[in-house]
Amino acid sequence: xxxxxxxxxxxxxxxxxxxxxxxxxxxxxxxxxxxxxxxxxxxxxxxxxxxxxxxxxxxxxxxxxxxxxxxxxxxxxxxxxxxxxxxxxxxxxxxxxxxxxxxxxxxxxxxxxxxxxxxxxxxxxxxxxxxxxxxxxxxxxxxxxxxxxxxxxxxxxxxxxxxxxxxxxxxxxxxxxxxxxxxxxxxxxxxxxxxxxxxxxxxxxxxxxxxxxxxxxxxxxxxxxxxxxxxxxxxxxxxxxxxxxxxxxxxxxxxxxxxxxxxxxxxxxxxxxxxxxxxxxxxxxxxxxxxxxxxxxxxxxxxxxxxxxxxxxxxxxxxxxxxxxxxxxxxxxxxxxxxxxxxxxxxxxxxxxxxxxxxxxxxxxxxxxxxxxxxxxxxxxxxxxxxxxxxxxxxxxxxxxxxxxxxxxxxxxxxxxxxxxxxxxxxxxxxxxxxxxxxxxxxxxxxxxxxxxxxxxxxxxxxxxxxxxxxxxxxxxxxxxxxxxxxxxxxxxxxxxxxxxxxxxxxxxxxxxxxxxxxxxxxxxxxxxxxxxxxxxxxxxxxxxxxxxxx
Numbered sequence: 001x002x003x004x005x006x007x008x009x010x011x012x013x014x015x016x017x018x019x020x021x022x023x024x025x026x027x028x029x030x031x032x033x034x035x036x037x038x039x040x041x042x043x044x045x046x047x048x049x050x051x052x053x054x055x056x057x058x059x060x061x062x063x064x065x066x067x068x069x070x071x072x073x074x075x076x077x078x079x080x081x082x083x084x085x086x087x088x089x090x091x092x093x094x095x096x097x098x099x100x101x102x103x104x105x106x107x108x109x110x111x112x113x114x115x116x117x118x119x120x121x122x123x124x125x126x127x128x129x130x131x132x133x134x135x136x137x138x139x140x141x142x143x144x145x146x147x148x149x150x151x152x153x154x155x156x157x158x159x160x161x162x163x164x165x166x167x168x169x170x171x172x173x174x175x176x177x178x179x180x181x182x183x184x185x186x187x188x189x190x191x192x193x194x195x196x197x198x199x200x201x202x203x204x205x206x207x208x209x210x211x212x213x214x215x216x217x218x219x220x221x222x223x224x225x226x227x228x229x230x231x232x233x234x235x236x237x238x239x240x241x242x243x244x245x246x247x248x249x250x251x252x253x254x255x256x257x258x259x260x261x262x263x264x265x266x267x268x269x270x271x272x273x274x275x276x277x278x279x280x281x282x283x284x285x286x287x288x289x290x291x292x293x294x295x296x297x298x299x300x301x302x303x304x305x306x307x308x309x310x311x312x313x314x315x316x317x318x319x320x321x322x323x324x325x326x327x328x329x330x331x332x333x334x335x336x337x338x339x340x341x342x343x344x345x346x347x348x349x350x351x352x353x354x355x356x357x358x359x360x361x362x363x364x365x366x367x368x369x370x371x372x373x374x375x376x377x378x379x380x381x382x383x384x385x386x387x388x389x390x391x392x393x394x395x396x397x398x399x400x401x402x403x404x405x406x407x408x409x410x411x412x413x414x415x416x417x418x419x420x421x422x423x424x425x426x427x428x429x430x431x432x433x434x435x436x437x438x439x440x441x442x443x444x445x446x447x448x449x450x451x452x453x454x455x456x457x458x459x460x461x462x463x464x465x466x467x468x469x470x471x472x473x474x475x476x477x478x479x480x481x482x483x484x485x486x487x488x489x490x491x492x493x494x495x496x497x498x499x500x501x502x503x504x505x506x507x508x509x510x511x512x513x514x515x516x517x518x519x520x521x522x523x524x525x526x527x528x529x530x531x532x533x534x535x536x537x538x539x540x541x542x543x544x545x546x547x548x549x550x551x
Contacts, residue, residue: 005157008331011340012157012347016174019196019348023181023189023355030188036381038112041186041388042363044273046107052191053283056356057270058290059194061088061261064149064350065142065414067201067297072322074301075309078230078239080246082298087254087261088291095262096284100277101432101526102268108528109521109535113360114268114428115368121431123517124439125372130446131424132368135265136394138421139361141414142264143394144401146350146357147171148323151402153343155312156327168403174347175354179395182355183388187273190355197352200345202293208303208342209296212333216306222299225306240302245485249474252489259425260418260491265360266353276530304329354398362390415473416457419491423449426495426502432526435519441505449498456490 027035035041048056066084073081102117111117114135119128154160154170181189213219223240230239237246261267274280304325311320312328330342366387371378378386427442437445459479462471474487509516525535 003158005331005336007336008157008340008343009159011337012153012343015196015200015341015344016347019193019351020177020181022192022196023178023185023351026181026185026188026192029185029192035186036384038363038366038380038383038387039110041384042112042359043269044187044191046273047275048191048273048279049275050279050282053270053274053279054286055194055198056187056191056273057267057283058287059190059197059349059352060266060270060356061287061353062201062290062294062349063146063353064346065145066294067346067349068149068152068323068326069145070294070298071301071304072311072325074298075304075311075325076301076322077235077237078226079242080237080250081301082295083250083254083257085291085295085298087258088294089288090255091258091261092284092288094258096281098429098432099262099268099271099284100280102428103271103274103277103280104528105432105521105525106272107530107534108525108532112272113265113364113367114263114424115364118427118431119368119372120520121435122427122437122439122442123520124443127427127439127443127446128368129372130443131427132364134420134424134446134450135364136361138417139265139357140394140397141401141417142266143354143357143361143398145414146354147175147398147402149350150174150347152321152323153327153346155321156324156331157343168399171402172399174351175395175399178351178355179358179392182358182391182395186388187269187356187359190352190359191273193348193355194352197345197348200341201349204338204342204345205293205296207338208300208330212300212303212307212329215333216303222302222306226302229305246487248477249487249489252492253473256422256489256491256495257418259429259495260422263421263424263428264357265364266357269356269360269363300326300329307333354395358391358394358398359387361394362387365390416470419453419457419473419494420450422491422495423453423498426499436506437502438506438509438514438516440509440514440516441502444505445498445500445502448501449494452497453490453494456493460490 030045030047039046070081070084075081102114105111105117109116109120111120113132115128115132118131119125122128150171151168159170213222216222226240233239237243242250262271271280274283307329309325309329309332311322312324313319314321327343327346330339334342366383370386371383375382423446426437426445430437456475457473458469460471460473460475461468473490475490475493477484477486477488
């Protein structure tokens with residue numbers, strides 16, 4: 001009953017309302033003369049410094065879903081759930097090489113989305129449209145997963161109802177508030193709230209990793225309890241260590257997730273809002289500190305085992321909601337007021353990335369669908385207005401995913417989203433370094449990679465939910481004819497096929513002298529920095545034409 005959690009509910013509500021008020025105030029924080037422009041509403045004026053970018057990008061990548069799902073996976077499967085830690089370490093050296101170039105060319109040409117860059121680089125509206133649609137489709141379930149985190153907290157506090165409407169009403173109200181202040185303040189709202197969100201999470205996790213091991217008898221007792229649980233598990237792949245059968249899946253999932261992370265539109269949005277290249281360099285060097293925090297968050301799963309936590313019942317009879325593991329752990333082991341702070345950290349941890357994701361998806365629609373195909377002469381004010389409205393529609397779609405889909409399926413959709421967004425790697429990431437690929441070949445590679453990825457995902461069942469298709473992202477190598485029980489991450493296979501087809505088609509199309517588009521960028525565009533002249537909007541330029549600087 002909710003009355004048993006009254007203190008937690010009050011603390012949660014007060015902190016939630018506080019950050020909501022901050023969201024509305026953010027419209028006046030670092031306020032420009034005119035918010036009716038995507039550079040201002042969607043990218044915060046492209047003027048965020050080191051600290052703001054640190055909290056914004058960190059708050060964007062380490063979400064409420066991270067807070068509840070990573071420990072839940074450790075609780076249920078053991079070491080396999082730790083894949084999130086190495087991939088967030090591997091990613092930063094990789095994107096260090098890519099994001100500075102993307103920021104520079106976007107600064108020089110005024111790009112707001114990765115599809116803007118692809119349109120200019122390859123002179124292909126079709127390829128840009130595919131990149132935009134891919135980004136929107138991959139982002140939608142990610143927003144829905146933030147709702148899963150809030151729902152887990154509300155369920156633990158007893159704020160639920162019998163009917164579907166009563167059960168989801170608190171989430172609908174929360175996202176209505178989020179939609180209102182995002183509409184008004186744009187990217188400035190999550191940037192300001194991220195300070196509170198990350199501070200709360202750091203406090204909660206540091207207290208938890210110091211207090212809980214002491215209360216539970218030490219780390220030895222915690223790992224012994226986890227080891228005993230997995231020894232009794234019917235799944236031989238569960239354990240505190242990996243085994244020969246799940247190592248390949250672990251490595252490919254970690255590496256594939258690393259490649260995918262900064263291809264997501266919301267990740268790129270946070271980076272493009274930075275003031276200059278030095279801000280990006282400093283943040284890519286410092287953001288691995290969040291990975292230390294993530295490692296500590298993951299260990300909450302083993303602490304929950306030692307504490308004897310029982311997840312709350314799921315939406316279907318006979319199932320459990322593994323996402324409630326961390327909220328139940330805090331409810332059982334901490335005073336009510338501190339549990340309320342922890343719940344607020346999770347709830348606010350959902351608002352920051354959800355806002356950025358909805359803004360990023362809205363920018364893609366506005367720039368690469370509305371302006372490209374529906375209204376080519378749209379003014380900056382019209383673009384900003386369409387993006388605001390689209391961000392509202394995206395949030396409604398995310399809420400619909402939670403209301404009408406099984407939450408477990410939403411989680412599987414996020415894994416599917418990683419496979420989908422990886423198919424933009426050749427055009428976006430490699431496109432920043434080379435113009436060798438033929439635009440038609442990149443389209444062909446995208447079709448091949450997406451088609452194979454969807455086929456592989458369709459073949460994967462989910463034994464826990466009884467679903468026969470789209471049940472995860474671990475594909476059995478036996479289905480490829482190999483005599484082994486090992487699995488591999490679908491995204492890696494799909495993107496390798498994508499690259500192979502794109503490379504082969506490029507050779508064929510160039511040999512056949514099929515016309516390729518011109519390159520609207522120049523080599524110095526990729527090294528532009530704050531204060532460098534911007535390119536005057538106008539007709540597409542050839543690859544070796546000199547840029548036209550603003551007078």
